[in-house]
Amino acid sequence: MAPWEYPDFDEHEGVHFFRDAASGLSAIIAVHSTALGAAAGGCRYWTYARSDEAITDALRLSRGMSYKNAMAGLPMGGGKAVILADPARGKTPELLAAFGKAVDSLGGRYITAEDVGISDADMVQISKFTKHVSGLPVAGAGDAGGDPGPFTAMGVYLGVKAAVRRALKRDDMAGVHVAIQGVGSVGGGLARLLAKDGAKLTLADVNADRAKALAADLGGEAVPADAILTVEADVVSPCALGAILTAESIAALKAPIVAGGANNQLATPEDGWRLHARGITYAPDYVINAGGIINVGLEYLGHGDRAEVEKRIAEIPGRLDKVWEESASISEPSSIVADRMAQRLIGRG
Helix, strand or coil, X not given: CCHHHCCCCCCCCEEEEEEECCCCEEEEEEEEECCCCXXXXXXXXXXXXXXXXHHHHHHHHHHXXXXXXXXXXXXXXEEEEEEECCCCCCCCHHHHHHHHHHHHCCCCCEEECEXXXXXXXXXXXXXXXXCCECCXXXXXCCECCCCCHHHHXXXXXXXXXXXXXXXXXXXXXXXXXXXXXXXXXHHXXXXXXXXXXXXXXXXXXXXXXXXXXXXXXXXXXXXXXXXXXXXXXXXXXXXXXCCCECHHHHHHCECCEECCCCCCCECCCHHHHHHHHCCCEECCHHHHCCHHHHHHHHHHHCCCEHHHHHHHHCCHHHHHXXXXXXXXXXXXXXXXXXXXXXXXXXXXX
């Protein structure tokens, strides 16, 4: 099936396929839009059951990056790369080199950075073969760049607090119950920030031991991964992989707020309407989780230091408030409203 025949194809400017037999590289780089600048978005290293799942992931994630960068006020378009992991061969220096050469072949139309399965150390290896890379280890404590995870976590934390102010009329997080799905770099960072505010935490992860250890450290509770979305809480915060908000899972939610760091949380556009119909305050994922791309984007552009990054991340709650206010005024889901705002910004509205 051609890329443009996939349901998630959205007039992408380019979908590029790369194979390198010597290193075992199989990768897809999807460029959704360069209307605002070079297409920026991380590289995901993941084991896919079928190649069509990888194509769908690249299409959805790259479109999300166009919207995320536009809503964050960055002069960047949206793109995404996925490397189809081969457990038998692993993530070798040769594979990363081949990926770097693939990025470089696009001549700067796509800028890569970390995503799931890729570290800042991997970025160093990739940067030996292309200059179109960000998320490199920082030289000084006040520099922009490095691992985007903590910056994503900070933005999500501020977004969760904004959602609580709006839906629960609470200005503090003491005793507010937050159920976090996924406690890796973003979810774990979010949990630690919320714990400092006295929030009540329920945690889950596919790595059950990791969730139990963090819960014990923070005084929270750990539950099985398949139970977290049905926890009776004030906030459900998806911070793992996407497409977890479905007709079934939305019907089972027992929280008035969904606000988390995972990309593409809605399985379909209709699921935004389902959340809206239930009166659930939803923070559109690419608005609340923009902290990481703000960090690595400013690093690549050379437009600021860590203080500037934090200043821009602090603007995330205001953007969410604008989305929620328009959503309430026209009685449409926040997901639809945010999409429309982003589409106007990239010239597709």
